[in-house]
Structure formats: structure tokens, C-alpha cells
Amino acid sequence: MEIYIIALAALILLGVVAALATKLTGNGDDAPATTANGNETKGTGSADCSTCSGEDASCEQINMMRASLKKIEYFDDEELDAFRGTEADAYTDEQAEQFSEVMTTLRPQEARAWWHSLRLRGIEVPNQVKDELISMIQDN
Numbered sequence: 001m002e003i004y005i006i007a008l009a010a011l012i013l014l015g016v017v018a019a020l021a022t023k024l025t026g027n028g029d030d031a032p033a034t035t036a037n038g039n040e041t042k043g044t045g046s047a048d049c050s051t052c053s054g055e056d057a058s059c060e061q062i063n064m065m066r067a068s069l070k071k072i073e074y075f076d077d078e079e080l081d082a083f084r085g086t087e088a089d090a091y092t093d094e095q096a097e098q099f100s101e102v103m104t105t106l107r108p109q110e111a112r113a114w115w116h117s118l119r120l121r122g123i124e125v126p127n128q129v130k131d132e133l134i135s136m137i138q139d140n
Contacts, residue, residue, distance in 0.1 A: 074117065
């Protein structure tokens with residue numbers, strides 16, 4: 001009889017540990033997800049934000065936190081660091097052209113990573129090229 005009590009206690013303890021581990025790693029299915037229109041849905045959230053479309057704010061935040069822990073990736077665009085702190089609407093057409101030139105060298109699947117790199121470096125994309133960049137990201 002004692003063995004059954006010990007086995008039951010061990011089983012309960014194992015369940016509690018598994019539940020805590022799932023909760024701490026964020027892999028639970030019951031985490032609320034936010035849809036594009038801001039409504040929360042239960043059970044549709046994904047712990048893998050590698051395919052984030054940018055519409056889910058929490059997913060985008062997770063990607064930014066992950067990226068901030070890594071070394072910043074440059075796309076042969078070190079000259080753009082001179083624009084750190086410049087507002088998106090303050091660029092001249094010549095300055096925006098520098099961003100366009102870098103964009104033309106990117107593979108479509110690199111566009112999102114490049115945008116993250118710029119954001120981590122404190123560089124805003126000029127309004128003149130932002131639509132093209134967003135289109136590039138959405139097409140990929």
C-alpha cells in the first residue's frame with residue numbers, strides 16, 4: 001500500500017514540475033494571442049515567432065528581445081549608422097536613397113532581419129522607402 005502512495009505522490013510531483021516547466025518556457029497552449037484587429041484569442045498562440053508577420057505585437061516584441069540578445073547583424077550598411085536618432089520624416093530624398101541602395105542589395109528573405117538590425121541600432125527607416133520595405137517583407 002505504501003508503494004502506491006509513493007508512486008501517486010511521485011506522479012503528482014512530476015505533473016507539477018512539467019506544468020511549471022511549460023509555463024516558464026512559454027510553450028503552453030493557453031496563452032492568449034492577439035489578432036491583427038487587437039482581439040485576444042485563446043489557444044491559437046504559437047511559441048515559435050520565427051514566422052512573425054509583424055501584425056502580432058507580442059510576437060514582434062519577442063523577436064526584438066531575442067534579437068537584442070544577439071550580436072547586431074550588419075548588411076554592409078555601416079554608413080547608415082550616421083542616421084541614428086533621425087526621425088523617419090526628417091530624411092532628405094538623397095539620404096533616403098542611401099537606404100534604397102542597401103535595400104536593392106538585399107535578398108527578399110533578409111528584409112525583415114535588416115529592419116530589425118536598423119531598429120536595434122536606433123535607426124528609423126525613412127518614410128520615402130518604408131512602404132517598399134514593408135512590401136518586401138510581406139511578399140516574402
